[in-house]
Amino acid sequence: MVDRPHRPMALASTPGFPPQAQVTISDDNSTVKAVLPTGESVQVRLYGATVSSWKTATGKDNLWMSEAAVLDGSKAIRGGIPVVFPVFGTAPDKESVAKLPQHGFARISRWEFLGKSTSEGSSSNVKLDFGLSSENLDDNLKSLWPYKFGLLYSVALDPDSLKTTLVVTNQGDEPFEFQTLFHTYFNISDISAINIAGLEDSDYLDKVDSLKTKHQDSSITITSEMDRVYEPPKKSEVPVVISEDGEPRFEIVRDNLDQVVVWNPWTETAAKMADFAPNEGYKNMVCVEPGSLKPWQKLEKGDAFEAAQTIKLV
Ligand code: BG6
8 A cells, every 4th residue: 555644534533623532332332432543442331431442553452351251231341440449359347338249339330421521732632531429329239338429430541551530529428438449450461471560568468378468579470379459668659560571561650549459360260250261361461450448548528539540551
């Protein structure tokens, strides 16, 4: 094909204005998709406001999605970026959340798409906003967590980064407490070639060794099942960097998220999950999950909490 320097843009644009991101909603009203003029794309399922795909212009997905992920809204989606709220795992000893399902209800509730925007003066990015409030919860979940809340979740795509931001507001009279976390499944070529830096000098809770507290001296490599809650030194500005074969691939910058969970189920635990496929898929994923788990965040009437992760491709 002859390369014409002034060939027409594939995306719609108003004469005189640079092309904008295209945002579409699937026919079955399940998924919002945004494509940048430069070709990068993101897809968000309204079920859970789960980012289910984030592709580079070449079509490579930065996120891992199980081939057996349940996408009919009957189960949390196994892959992408599920949003954990208001409890991480389960907390049977904490009365206000004791009866909630694992990782809470945000990832299993249908959110509303609130609209798109772009940064002022730029056409090379797009932000998609989603909302979930007490009114959207099904009756069972409403009875299990009877607080009046609002969640605003923004997914902002740039050519070389994805930022997810969660704003939690207390819209009722009663204070409530919560945990939250972005459960990001990164798509990697080979778990044995991975190195995770930025959590050195952190204590961590080892969930696969009787919840013992241990200390991370050096960067992380994964050679067996790993399920750890890292507690990086406070006020640390150090990003978490996932490298493959010594080459940095993802840089995760946390804002107001004090803990980082690192999870890989490895062979046996992966085999026990009906929605995890293929069996060998654990070699191609690693979850690095920035969260606010400790202390529990408490919001008084009218108060708000905001936190974000920015994942840069490096
Ligand atoms: C991680 C937890 O965040 O999520 C693990 O630390 C858990 O303990 C994993 O197994 C997956 O959870 P789920 O509910 O999606 O199977």
